Amino acid sequence: MPNVADSVWLQAASAPDRVAVTGSGRRLTFSQLRDGAARVAGAVLESGLQPGSRVLLVAPSVPEFPVVYYGLHAAGMIVLTPNTMSTRREVEYLMEDAGCSLAVAWHGVGPAPVEAAKALGVPCWTFGVGATGIVTAESLSAPRDRDLSDTAVLLYTSGTIGSPKGAELTVGNLRASAEIFREAMHVTSQDVFGTALPLFHIYGQATVMGTALLSGAAISLMEVFDASKLVAQLESDGVTILGAVPTMFNALLRLSDDATSAGGARMRIATSGGASLPPEVLRSFESRFGTPILEGYGLTETTGTATFNSIDRNRKVGATGRPLPGVEMRILDAEGTEVTPGEVGEIELRGPTVMKGYWRRPDATAQAFHDGWFRTGDLGAVDQDGDVRIVDRMKDLIIRGGYNVYPREVEEVLYEHEDILDVAVVGVPDEYRGEEVCALVVVRDGSGLDAAQIRDWAKERLSAYKVPHRIRFAQALPVGPSGKVLKRAIDVDAFLEPEIVARNG
Structure with missing residues (x-):
């Protein structure tokens, strides 16, 4: 057994x-x-x-x-x-x-x-x-x-709504995830996984540690993330696969050319998860390090396993790849009808990596499943080739004057600006339009970038209703253990830099 x-x-x-x-x-x-x-x-x-x-x-x-x-x-x-x-x-x-x-x-x-x-x-x-x-x-x-159906771990969700719930991941879930990623990344006993990810999180625990040890590969751990030390560790430990999150890739790009010139000589791929990876960060990292980033998508409830960019085919920037072997996916509109390619809807998943349910919460478990499919709460679309694009969390959707604004789309445009290091786009109450688009921005020291310049940048690249009409500056944004910006922890009023509000557009 x-x-x-x-x-x-x-x-x-x-x-x-x-x-x-x-x-x-x-x-x-x-x-x-x-x-x-x-x-x-x-x-x-x-x-x-x-x-x-x-x-x-x-x-x-x-x-x-x-x-x-x-x-x-x-x-x-x-x-x-x-x-x-x-x-x-x-x-x-x-x-x-x-x-x-x-x-x-x-x-x-x-x-x-x-x-x-x-x-x-x-x-x-x-x-x-x-x-x-x-x-x-x-x-x-x-x-x-x-038994494969026995609960092996309880990983508690963040509890953005109500108290945290324990996702019951089984022996079979953990084994299936490791086997799937071993094949997807062509992992052998000669590989060395390098990571500064927390092992208490599903990405580090299942995708990195579980896959590596099942394959007979080594894992090179960093207890506390430090970009310059990670580069040195990549070299000293002969890392071939780097597991990281977008904030880590961003930090690596902030290092000087001298600091990164010798790092990762053996590194053949990097993987990104935990949060959406801005396309500009992906392009810059690959250009500088010469290593492709394979972005994936998964949730705690699916053992971190759902879609992944294959090592064997051309990747599409901004897409998280296709469903992994054994994982089934469908995208439904608000009426429960499967959408056509290109249309946005809620992603539902089923397969060997989907959790048993929430620990001792039958009602929450029943709400999380729809006809045997797990409801992710994520909005996405699939193209004609079967590649998935994650649009946003349903709960993060901003409805401005009747128009849907997906924060991730706005964030990706702002990330393209060379002086913007980090950004979070959220909806804030507005008496006139119901919600207004607000961008919280971390800029490069000494850049002099101001709110008006950020709006001009966005206006050239986005429809008028998507342009942030409130902009505030921050020294840093709150992030969770997976590197994902914790939007629920953001208090817009706590950012004291001046904002600008515009009614036109």
Whole structure:
């Protein structure tokens, strides 16, 4: 019977001395990774926990993360991996909602997991380098048998509406995602995945770590993202596949030519997810680094797997590729009718990577599915070739005077300006038009770019009703762990730079 940890045991048996994980100055072979995971599994089972028990794992992207993660899976646990910056209140909510029996925390993440566990009367183990602190009398010899339909992880959604919900991803979901991406990216045991992504997020956890270890490839981890250090790590670790998000690619482009000239000599592809990648960022990165970016689209609820730009065919800038093998997609209008190519509608998905449902929320699960299809809440369109273009989130749609404005379209135009480093377009209340288009912009230091110049740039490239009529400047925009701008966290009134408001156009 299958187990998420099977890949570690199989690779350790066939190539025990091959490097599996590097990061934070440490290196683990597959046999060392397996032995550490076996020790963790033994300790968990010795504590009296039964397969199917929920265990919270709080850790950054360090080599010990996969040691503990796969150890918990080997013991048959259901694993929760929250953001390492979660507060005590947030951690306590997750543990109580999931009914956790144990918390396991990296020694450097702060007191939140320990305090939350204590408040709930749940034990909390802390561990350090080498997963010290987790001891056992007898290591587990082989992963516990599980069923493909068994829940393996609970990844809680951001909770933009209501409380966060735990997406139940199964053993089968995680295995299917890794197998699909192994084929899509032509991954072999000779590859090295490099990433500064958080492993507690679906992109780093499933797409990068899961795919790499299933394939016998190594993962080169960076605990805290630093653009210049990442370039050096690409070179020193011989990275062949870079997994990143748009904000990371943007940061790499801000480095001097000298800083990037030697980086990534072996890098054959880069992958982008977590948020839409502005076309100008893609073009600039590929020109500077000589490495193609394959953009994909997926959600936590689909194990990060939906569409992807194939390595074997010409990519279309601005498109996220075609549905991956085994993934079915349809796009429906507001009446539930499938749209024709080029028309925008809500994307629905089904296939082996779609979640079981939301943990103990039958009503939310029922609302999320439509005739067996998962409703993504994303607006998209497909062209005659089958390539998908993500237009925006349904909830982010701006309706200005009866016209639909998709923030992503406006953002992509603004990103083309050489002095604009980051931008978020949101709708703000307006007595005259219902909603007005507002752009929050981060500009290059010393550029002198002002609001009027930004409007002129947009007016040359967009229909009048799409042009931002309110513009404010920011030093930085709030982003989540996946690198996606957190629009729900933006308080437009908090940006004190002058805005301009125009009624014409």
